[in-house]
Amino acid sequence: AQVGRILFLPGDGIGAEVMTEVRRVIGWLARRGIEFAVEEDLVGGAAYDVHGVPLTDATMAKANEIGTVMFGAVGGPKYDDLPFALKPERGLLRLRKEMDLFANLRPAIVFPALAGASSLKPELVEGLDVMILRELTGGVYFGEPRGITELADGQKRAVDTQVYTTSEIERVARVGFELARKRRNKVHSVEKANVMHTGVLWRQTVQALRDRDYPDVELEHMYADNCAMQLVRRPKQFDVIVTDNLFGDLLSDCAAMLTGSLGMLPSASLGAADANGRRKAMYEPVHGSAPDIAGQGIANPIACLMSFAMLLRYSFDLGAEADRLEKAISNVLDQGYRTADIAQDGCTRVSTSGMGDAILKEL
Amino acid sequence: AQVGRILFLPGDGIGAEVMTEVRRVIGWLARRGIEFAVEEDLVGGAAYDVHGVPLTDATMAKANEIGTVMFGAVGGPKYDDLPFALKPERGLLRLRKEMDLFANLRPAIVFPALAGASSLKPELVEGLDVMILRELTGGVYFGEPRGITELADGQKRAVDTQVYTTSEIERVARVGFELARKRRNKVHSVEKANVMHTGVLWRQTVQALRDRDYPDVELEHMYADNCAMQLVRRPKQFDVIVTDNLFGDLLSDCAAMLTGSLGMLPSASLGAADANGRRKAMYEPVHGSAPDIAGQGIANPIACLMSFAMLLRYSFDLGAEADRLEKAISNVLDQGYRTADIAQDGCTRVSTSGMGDAILKEL
Ligand SMILES: CC(C)[C@H](C(=O)O)[C@@H](O)C(=O)O
Numbered sequence: 152a153q154v155g156r157i158l159f160l161p162g163d164g165i166g167a168e169v170m171t172e173v174r175r176v177i178g179w180l181a182r183r184g185i186e187f188a189v190e191e192d193l194v195g196g197a198a199y200d201v202h203g204v205p206l207t208d209a210t211m212a213k214a215n216e217i218g219t220v221m222f223g224a225v226g227g228p229k230y231d232d233l234p235f236a237l238k239p240e241r242g243l244l245r246l247r248k249e250m251d252l253f254a255n256l257r258p259a260i261v262f263p264a265l266a267g268a269s270s271l272k273p274e275l276v277e278g279l280d281v282m283i284l285r286e287l288t289g290g291v292y293f294g295e296p297r298g299i300t301e302l303a304d305g306q307k308r309a310v311d312t313q314v315y316t317t318s319e320i321e322r323v324a325r326v327g328f329e330l331a332r333k334r335r336n337k338v339h340s341v342e343k344a345n346v347m348h349t350g351v352l353w354r355q356t357v358q359a360l361r362d363r364d365y366p367d368v369e370l371e372h373m374y375a376d377n378c379a380m381q382l383v384r385r386p387k388q389f390d391v392i393v394t395d396n397l398f399g400d401l402l403s404d405c406a407a408m409l410t411g412s413l414g415m416l417p418s419a420s421l422g423a424a425d426a427n428g429r430r431k432a433m434y435e436p437v438h439g440s441a442p443d444i445a446g447q448g449i450a451n452p453i454a455c456l457m458s459f460a461m462l463l464r465y466s467f468d469l470g471a472e473a474d475r476l477e478k479a480i481s482n483v484l485d486q487g488y489r490t491a492d493i494a495q496d497g498c499t500r501v502s503t504s505g506m507g508d509a510i511l512k513e514l
Numbered sequence: 515a516q517v518g519r520i521l522f523l524p525g526d527g528i529g530a531e532v533m534t535e536v537r538r539v540i541g542w543l544a545r546r547g548i549e550f551a552v553e554e555d556l557v558g559g560a561a562y563d564v565h566g567v568p569l570t571d572a573t574m575a576k577a578n579e580i581g582t583v584m585f586g587a588v589g590g591p592k593y594d595d596l597p598f599a600l601k602p603e604r605g606l607l608r609l610r611k612e613m614d615l616f617a618n619l620r621p622a623i624v625f626p627a628l629a630g631a632s633s634l635k636p637e638l639v640e641g642l643d644v645m646i647l648r649e650l651t652g653g654v655y656f657g658e659p660r661g662i663t664e665l666a667d668g669q670k671r672a673v674d675t676q677v678y679t680t681s682e683i684e685r686v687a688r689v690g691f692e693l694a695r696k697r698r699n700k701v702h703s704v705e706k707a708n709v710m711h712t713g714v715l716w717r718q719t720v721q722a723l724r725d726r727d728y729p730d731v732e733l734e735h736m737y738a739d740n741c742a743m744q745l746v747r748r749p750k751q752f753d754v755i756v757t758d759n760l761f762g763d764l765l766s767d768c769a770a771m772l773t774g775s776l777g778m779l780p781s782a783s784l785g786a787a788d789a790n791g792r793r794k795a796m797y798e799p800v801h802g803s804a805p806d807i808a809g810q811g812i813a814n815p816i817a818c819l820m821s822f823a824m825l826l827r828y829s830f831d832l833g834a835e836a837d838r839l840e841k842a843i844s845n846v847l848d849q850g851y852r853t854a855d856i857a858q859d860g861c862t863r864v865s866t867s868g869m870g871d872a873i874l875k876e877l
């Protein structure tokens with residue numbers, strides 16, 4: 152039976168290569184009677200090459216209509232000198248904003264087979280499982296006014312504006328508390344309330360929501376600079392970290408790198424639930440387009456497959472299938488299969504499709 | 515002979531305790547004929563307790579007149595609920611802004627005796643020596659408009675503004691290129707030019723300055739999220755990192771933590787040189803007021819003493835004396851003296867003044 156529709160946006164660089172392996176898993180699900188209708192379109196540099204913009208209005212409309220997007224990656228040196236509004240990233244940011252995907256879930260987990268690959272001492276990261284929840288449609292990414300103006304004396308002046316309202320903060324914090332309840336019941340709310348007014352409002356709003364609706368969840372406030380430190384010092388103290396768009400960008404990358412599993416980490420960006428409990432959503436590997444290895448068939452498809460597992464779980468309530476896919480990935484790692492980015496002595500080196508083969512066999 | 519005047523602002527928490535050890539080194543210098551006239555005043559919570567503000571106009575005027583400040587630390591739980599404008603941090607931020615200390619130098623170095631104390635694997639940090647240069651008087655810390663407004667429906671809206679002009683970027687980048695020339699000749703300029711307009715202007719301005727005045731210095735541009743990753747992954751790739759006020763806040767704390775020597779790291783905040791080549795400057799240990807250990811006499815005075823060494827070097831051109839102090843500190847560590855924060859098996863545990871004793875003896 153057809154369970155739903157998905158829009159594939161492979162994008163640039165290794166995006167298309169890793170998405171191919173997701174297609175194969177979709178084929179496997181179909182053979183088991185779980186069918187998806189997949190459409191595909193262009194985003195990023197790939198869209199710019201054909202249409203002159205990093206995302207067309209038609210693609211944007213299609214994403215909103217289908218509601219569930221599998222995203223590869225965007226960007227590459229070829230596009231570095233494009234003006235701001237045409238950069239590949241703008242395609243991604245427009246999708247986030249116009250689908251209103253305000254809650255970005257970035258799990259930083261250490262795969263047991265890879266604990267040794269972290270730059271941190273193994274005892275600090277073994278078993279690490281932190282969920283970074285990043286606000287994704289507000290803050291300095293979209294606030295107005297923004298731009299560069301010429302001053303009289305030949306100087307230029309650039310401005311960006313960080314804006315948050317109570318409700319923007321509340322809705323993402325609510326997701327954080329709900330996540331924590333299913334995990335270890337602890338939330339760190341991260342801002343710079345000692346310097347920024349958005350930080351003051353952030354702290355007040357999160358605290359008030361906790362006191363009103365989530366008195367059972369432990370809440371701690373932490374400054375963003377201290378959080379960057381604590382992630383390096385003792386990452387296991389965290390369960391769920393909820394933070395704004397810009398701090399979330401830095402802190403989630405820092406946390407991802409700690410795991411030593413950067414090529415392995417997924418993300419989900421979720422919108423609000425509608426009357427039927429359905430949310431618009433986009434799923435995306437945390438690694439980027441990796442121009443240096445694109446086209447060689449050696450990229451690690453696991454981050455993308457893990458993102459697809461999140462899609463199964465969050466968009467289609469297929470938790471059992473998601474578990475099964477994640478378990479297959481974990482088994483294949485235990486068996487010693489490794490793509491180049493996670494190569495280890497004594498392990499079997501495989502290509503992108505070789506990793507896909509191993510995972511499908513395990514499934 | 516008197517070589518100059520210094521304003522001591524010990525502040526809160528362990529600030530006063532560690533500054534006492536600097537007084538002793540000043541006494542030692544005096545006995546060798548290098549005399550400083552030291553004045554002392556209140557800042558932060560200590561100033562609030564007496565005057566109701568975290569920095570009085572009189573203290574501000576004195577800092578500007580004397581021009582060289584040794585700063586301890588500010589803040590503590592007692593002051594957490596003060597309104598924004600009265601928080602201890604405002605005293606610090608006012609000093610930075612009104613003395614126009616735009617260039618904040620934060621060396622992240624690993625003391626050989628402490629390489630094992632890092633959370634990173636020793637081979638990644640041994641010999642690490644990165645200089646983080648943070649813009650300190652612009653960006654989102656001071657941009658207008660800023661504040662929180664009430665909306666009609668009981669909601670609130672908070673705004674912060676990040677602003678940079680060409681000249682603000684140029685003057686700090688120039689300090690970065692000059693530093694790099696005396697080090698390993700490499701600058702990483704860090705922003706989010708893919709998202710922020712201030713980042714675009716930052717990148718253009720730094721590149722133009724490099725091409726015009728520093729063609730001999732290697733320049734690389736890096737996004738802030740990637741920089742947070744790379745600091746964890748391979749910190750030794752960096753020589754000088756130049757970045758804005760907010761990114762510098764997070765990245766310098768992250769880098770400091772990498773070294774495992776957080777209680778040991780100094781900082782210098784410098785203004786522009788006047789006609790006589792003199793700069794206003796403030797020197798400050800990177801660690802904060804550490805309320806949890808304040809008043810126990812166990813704080814590590816080394817960060818503050820290292821900051822004083824920077825004062826000798828940058829404000830009074832006493833490079834030989836600075837070298838000598840740094841060498842004494844390094845020797846004392848090699849001899850196994852440790853305060854509680856860096857305690858190691860088989861080492862001699864000492865108090866704040868015990869560490870001061872050992873360093874003075876070595877001098
Ligand atoms: C590509 C870029 C615009 C994006 C961001 O800054 O959000 C990326 O770094 C991310 O974290 O998804």
Ligand SMILES: CC(C)[C@H](C(=O)O)[C@@H](O)C(=O)O
Pocket residue numbers: 345346376603606607763
């Ligand atoms: C105390 C605080 C205002 C300050 C800052 O954010 O600049 C501190 O974190 C620092 O890095 O010096």
